[in-house]
Structures are given as structure tokens and as C-alpha cells.
Amino acid sequence: MTGMISIARGNYSRRVKLFVILVSALALLSFVRIWSDVFDLTSRGTISAAIGLAVPIGLAGLGGLWSERSGVVNIGLDGMMILGTFGAGWLGWQHGPWMGLLGACLFGAAGALVFGLATITFGVDQIIAGTAMNILGVGFAQFFANLAFSKVPGGGETQSPSIPALPAFSVEQISDPLVAIHDKNIFIVSDLAGILSGFFYRLSILTILAATLFILTSYVLWRTSFGLRLRSVGENPKAADSLGVNVYRYKYIAVTMSGVLAGLGGAFLAIAASGVYREGQVAGRGFIGLATMIFGNWRPGGTAIGAGIFGYIDALQLRDSDGTSLRAMVLLGALILIGLAILAIKKNKYQTVFGLGLAGAVLVSWFLMTTALPKEVALVAPYLATLLVLAFASQRLRPPAADGVPYRKGEDR
């Protein structure tokens, strides 16, 4: 009983903490926007683009989450995404975007079943099977794209004809007044309005679907007995087995779901983002998705935040033709470091204080000495940010206990 109360209290204080973090992040962003005079930091266009760039990564990350929660490390997500883009292009071009969506799910699931056969039934090393999956995905899509598209008008060996668009929504009645507030340049208020306006602007129906899938995953895996069993398979398959849980079946369900989600990520790229299948359009997003899942501590909310951060920085740098937005990001990074240093003073960790403070000071002076960042920095910025965040967050992370360990019924390992 006391345990339950403390859990409840823990939840409560966690929510307060989350709220404080969100508000201070917003205040920080607003402060940086005003100091650096870069309005694009919280503009409707940036947020809308960030959402579009975050969705495929987030879906891949969610796919990874399903698989790893059942104890299967799935680095084959990238290959499954590629299969998804091909499925979306092949069926989408001929039968419309909804069939394309279905095609992407089916192709992703098919890839996942092959991967599952290798890892779950045959117990192949999961990293090797995943690498094979990535190679297979590329080769399969290349070969069949050549057969399917090379003789079609508007298509080519590496590109499908254009796929009809899915509906996208703009709610001008909400979005436009919010943009007006954003343009008034009020501390915090304008930024909140700008960010909100992005959510009501050119929102693809696939984005809404993706958000729903995040919520559903969170519910199914943490609020149902099915989810409890699935997660128990990833924590201790032997114990789960002894309690009558069919470990193989749960792993197959999880891995297939992972392929479906990765395929959907591919479908978003092909149908909503590009309007065509193009060879190489996935460009390693499956791996970035895995990184966001680790950043998110194998939980849907954290994964969504990770994908959002990546999408946001990527959107900023893509829209930033003069290098000013990224200069503002340097200031933001500096202020975060200095903030962490101040928190560390309270804990009497003076070495950390010194290190963080120094890094922060270097970044601030870099900000003051430049007017724009070079393009080379811009292109790597999202990856650099992911790497840094992962490096700092990794000590607090806890993967499923039996993640990556092949399971053999009735055998001691």
C-alpha cells in the first residue's frame, strides 16, 4: 500500500517536473529568439516542417520500441522502411494513396516476418540478421523498382510516377490568428502561439495517424494484459514462458508490428513528404529512429520527443539559407549548458560545474563572434545534436533486460 502511494507521488512530482521543464524550455527558446532576432525559431513554417520531418523518424523509433520491448533488437528498421517506400510507390501510384499506405504496411510486415523467422525461430544473431535485412531492403527495392517503374511514363529505374496526395488539413481560423500573435513579438506568448499554429497548418492525415499510433502503443503496451505479457517477454522470457506466455508468438507479433510501423514511416516519406518513390529517399532514417528510441528510454513519449527534437533542428537548418537560425541554436545550447552547470552547483559537483560552465562560455563567445554559421556545420547539426543528447542521457537509460538475447524454449543459456 505504501508502495502504491509512493508510486502515485512519484508520478505527481514527475508531472510537475515535466511541466517546469517544458515551460523553462519555452522561456529559453523565446529568450534566444528575441536576443538573436531570428523569428523563424518558432514560426509556423518551421514547426510545420519539423512535424513533417519528425514523423517518419518517430514511426521508425516506435517500430524499434515494439520490437525491443519483446527482446528483439531490430536494426533492420531502415531496410523495412525502404520496403515501405517501395510498397507505397508501387501500389500508391496505381491504386491511390490509401492502397499505397496498405502496400507499405504489407511490405514492411513481410520484411519483418523474414527478419523474425531468422531471429526468433532460427535464433540468428539479431545484429547480423538486421544488417542482412538492410541490405536485402535496398536490393529488393532496387530490383523491383526497375521492373515496376522503368517503362512507365513519368517513372524511371529509380523513381515511381507521382503518387496522388493524401488529404492534409489547414485550420486557418485557428492558425492565422495565432500567426498574428506570433508576429507581435511578446515574450513566451508569441512563441507558444507560433508553435501551436504549426499544428494547425498543412497537417497530413498520416501525421494524425502517427500521433494516434503513439497513443495506442502507450495504451496497449502499458495498460493491457497483452502489453504486460509482451513486455515480460522482453524482460525475462523464461519466467514468462513458465507462466504460460507463448514467447515465440509474442515476439512475432511485436516484430511484425515493428515492420508495419517502419513501413508506415516509409509510406510517409513516399506519399506525404515527396509524392514519389525515389531510391535512396530513406537516407538512414531507420537508424535515426533507433537513436530517438534509445533517447526516449524505450518509451513512446520519450521517442516522440526525441524525434521532435531531431525534426526541429533539421527543419531549422533546411530553412536556414543564411545561417542565422543555427547561430541562434548555438546560443540555445550554451544557455542549456550554463543552466545545467547552475543545477550542478546545488549538488556540489564542482568539476561538472567547471566543465559545463566552460563549454557554455565557449559557445556564448562563438555566438557573439559570428553572424552566421557555415553550411558545413548546418548539414551535420541534427546528427550532432542527436549524438550529444544521447551521450548525456545514456547513463539514465534502462533497456529491456533480455533485449538482444535469442530465446530457446527449454534451454538454459
Add this chain to the structure above:
Amino acid sequence: MRRVIKIASVLFAGSLVLAACSSSDEAAVEENAAPVVKVGLAYDSGGRGDGTFNDAAAAGVDRAVAEFGVEVNEVEAADADGTPERAERLRLLASEGYNPVIAVGFAYSDALAEVAPEFPDTTFAIVDSVVDAPNVGSLIFAAEQGSFLVGTIAASASKSGKVGFIGGMEIDLIKAFQAGFEQGVKAVNPAATISVAYMGPAGDNSAWNAPDRAKTAVEGMIDKGVDIVYAAAGGSGLGMHQAIAAAGGSAKGYWGIGVDSDEYVLPARAEFKENIVTSMLKRVDTAVFDVIAGVVNGSPLTGIQNFDLSRGGVGYSSSNPVVSAFASVADGYAEKIKNGEITVSSTLTE
């Protein structure tokens, strides 16, 4: 467990049979007894249907097929291909008797330098690069001159005085497009500002295949007041057209400028044609056709072949009638470039 293995092996065997079936119809192409010129064409990644560069080469081959009845074998590079894969592809074409063998794209440079000496009796050609061998024609283009002309059109057509440039991979070849474009814009409107975005650094082949990222970049430019954008970004250029169409297109004063092929008439760009004011033409089609014609007539083109403005190797397209309003300015500059009054630099000045 044994049953699973059985099913898996049956599936595997079945897929092998299917794979064998699909390759058999290529083997069915019969050798022709008549001495037909067989053209081997190796595309860069993107291939036929990329809407720009490779499609221009395809147009040249299609013309040669229509005029001379030559036989063509087209192969295409993958994104991840390095020099060994590309060399093997050229070697395969040459050893199967294709002559000329045309490599489309600078990425074949090292591969061709390796393969050309192995087949001294075959005429090779490479687009966009110089390979020093007696049997190679190096087809290079004064892209900066053509880009200069579309730059003058962009500056004349822009209401806001803000124009944009989308580059594919950040390499000297594409920087020449940017340099020429900027000089052309400044020649007409010295006060104009030019926003520039590249889709990837040197070596990142995904830069040519990222229409979604190009779309985001152009949206950012439009939000800053840019109303006309020039893309030299291969398959990523599609994203520019999508962003301009989403902003309202030509009806609202937003225009795109195509590259390499006349994008106004391309099937792959049909839904965007009303927003394409002009295209910088890099006559890869002319060059490819000339190489084939040279072999057909028994006088192969070799050495450095510079297709510049005066040779008709670059220019701008006037298939969209709206461009006629700006043509007199552009043609005036074209004359000055031809007679040497203006020299267009192919490098950026910074």
C-alpha cells in the same frame, strides 16, 4: 521446427525459380546480324525519369534511335555505387561490343579512366568531366553561362527582389551553376538578395534524391519573401516545384526555374508546368547525339568538347510563352557573352 525449415526451403527455392524467370526475357534479345551501331549508355543514379540531367541524355539517345536506328542498352548506377561498380558496368558494356559507350555523369570519371585504355577500339564519352585518353570524348558544358541567362530572367521576373537557389551536392560542378546564376541576377538587379541551400555535402549521394528536404528549404525561402527559385539538384528539384505550387504558384507570382532539360515539357513535371518560367538548358542531348552521330559517320568525337553558349551547348528554354517578356534582356546578355564582352566566372567570389 523441421516443418518450418521445410517451408522456408520451399519458399527459397520458389523465389530462385521466379528470379530465373524474370532474367530470361533479357537473354531473349537476339543478336542482330546487320552491323547496327550499338550504343551503351550508363546513367548516373537517378536515371531515366529524374526529370533533369539523365532525362536530357535519354532525349539525345532517343533522337539517335529515331534518326539512325541505333540499338541501345541502358544501365543505371545505384546511390551507393563506388568506382569499382561503375568501372565494372562500363567494362561490361564495352566487352559486349557496345560502341560508343557513354557515361552520364562526373561520378564515372575514375571508372572511365581505368576502363578506357582496356578497350582502345571503343569510343567512350563522359558527360560533365574530363578524362584524358585518346578514345574518350569529354563532354563539358559552360553551365555558368546558361545559369547567368536564367539569373537575368529571375531578376527581371522577381517582384520582391529576392531569389533563391537550390543546389544538390555541394561540389564545384554545382557551384558553377550558383556562381553563374548569382552573376546574372546581380547584372540585372545589383540590389537583389539570393538565398542558397544545398541538399548535402560532397559525397552524400542522397542529396540528389531528397525532394522532401528541398521542399522544406524552398518553403523557408518563400517565408522570407523569395518569389523565384532556381534548382540544380537532380531529383531533389521536384521538391522546389511542390513548394512553389503549394504557395500558390504562378497565379500568386511564385516561379520555379528548371535545369538541364526543358522541364516545362517533361511528362514528370506536367502538374507543375504552369509555374516553370524557363529552364537552364544544358544540351546533354545534343552532346550525346553528336557522339553517336560521330560514331555512325565514322568520325568519333574525342578530346575535350566544350559545349558553351556559342556552340549551342547551353541556353534557356522559351517553351513557356511567359518568358518572352524577359527574353530581350536575356538575349542581350547572351550576345555579350558570345562576343566576349562579358566573361562569366564559374567559381564563387567570396
